[in-house]
Amino acid sequence: xxxxxxxxxxxxxxxxxxxxxxxxxxxxxxxxxxxxxxxxxxxxxxxxxxxxxxxxxxxxxxxxxxxxxxxxxxxxxxxxxxxxxxxxxxxxxxxxxxxxxxxxxxxxxxxxxxxxxxxxxxxxxxxxxxxxxxxxxxxxxxxxxxxxxxxxxxxxxxxxxxxxxxxxxxxxxxxxxxxxxxxxxxxxxxxxxxxxxxxxxxxxxxxxxxxxxxxxxxxxxxxxxxxxxxxxxxxxxxxxxxxxxxxxxxxxxxxxxxxxxxxxxxxxxxxx
Numbered sequence: 533x534x535x536x537x538x539x540x541x542x543x544x545x546x547x548x549x550x551x552x553x554x555x556x557x558x559x560x561x562x563x564x565x566x567x568x569x570x571x572x573x574x575x576x577x578x579x580x581x582x583x584x585x586x587x588x589x590x591x592x593x594x595x596x597x598x599x600x601x602x603x604x605x606x607x608x609x610x611x612x613x614x615x616x617x618x619x620x621x622x623x624x625x626x627x628x629x630x631x632x633x634x635x636x637x638x639x640x641x642x643x644x645x646x647x648x649x650x651x652x653x654x655x656x657x658x659x660x661x662x663x664x665x666x667x668x669x670x671x672x673x674x675x676x677x678x679x680x681x682x683x684x685x686x687x688x689x690x691x692x693x694x695x696x697x698x699x700x701x702x703x704x705x706x707x708x709x710x711x712x713x714x715x716x717x718x719x720x721x722x723x724x725x726x727x728x729x730x731x732x733x734x735x736x737x738x739x740x741x742x743x744x745x746x747x748x749x750x751x752x753x754x755x756x757x758x759x760x761x762x763x764x765x766x767x768x769x770x771x772x773x774x775x776x777x778x779x780x781x782x783x784x785x786x787x788x789x790x791x792x793x794x795x796x797x798x799x800x801x802x803x804x
Contacts, residue, residue, distance in 0.1 A: 534625065534627055535627070536627050544624060552621050552622070552625055555734060555735075557697075559699035559738070560694040560696065560734060561621065562725060562731055562734070563618070563734065566618065567729075576682045578606045578609065582605050597640050597641070598637065598638060602635045602636065604768070612680055613757045618678055625676065627762060630762060631760065632757055632760075632766070633760040633802055634758040634768060635756070638753070640743070640753075641751045642751045644690040644745065645745055647742050649710045651704060651737060651738050653738070655699075656738055658702050673699075675761070676735070676737065676758070677736075677758050678733070679725070681727045681754045682753045683752070686726050687749075688750075689752050691724045692742070692744070693725070694723055694740070695715060696717070696720045697718050698738075704740075715740070775794075777794055
């Protein structure tokens with residue numbers, strides 16, 4: 533666990549919630565009943581409105597199951613991303629000044645096909661498989677994803693699966709097994725982040741995880757918020773849309789590498 537010490541970081545000796553400890557140890561946790569019935573109803577109504585009023589962004593995705601930058605589209609999203617049940621769990625890991633780096637609404641159909649094992653970002657501390665982590669050093673967490681469930685998500689609906697402990701691997705999931713539902717890490721099989729409406733599923737960005745294929749359920753509806761340390765830039769909009777550059781700096785960036793140097797990156801995970 534960490535805390536801010538002026539502008540820097542230090543270890544924290546304060547007691548942390550069990551969910552914070554589970555995130556640090558296992559890479560995931562589920563907060564049961566975090567949202568009230570009224571909060572669920574308000575966010576669901578907002579989801580319906582946003583999907584109705586805002587077409588999918590073709591610049592960032594040609595899939596109709598996402599709506600990006602929800603905190604710019606919904607006042608209810610403001611309250612949701614700042615929910616005290618979430619902040620009390622993630623702040624001991626990311627710092628009291630952590631911020632939202634991406635905020636996406638998902639509405640997957642009952643035909644949701646799932647996806648491959650992946651990390652949202654990182655691994656932030658890459659290392660060879662034969663170099664074990666020294667458990668005397670708290671494993672650093674740089675970003676955490678939160679799925680605020682607006683409807684029940686059970687096996688048939690295609691819940692997210694997370695492989696416990698994989699966030700500590702320092703590696704990506706094996707490329708020859710990225711679609712293997714039986715993939716394990718250190719002998720530990722995947723856990724399905726099932727839940728009821730109002731539950732919040734949390735996972736460390738480095739963890740190996742995937743959306744599982746739906747099988748006759750009702751699909752998924754959830755507000756996703758990614759939280760990052762203060763040192764990690766927001767990715768709510770692409771760098772083409774939001775940057776710190778003068779026209780002269782943009783004109784100088786006339787090669788792919790120069791564009792990266794001045795901060796004009798191609799869209800990647802979190803971006804948008």
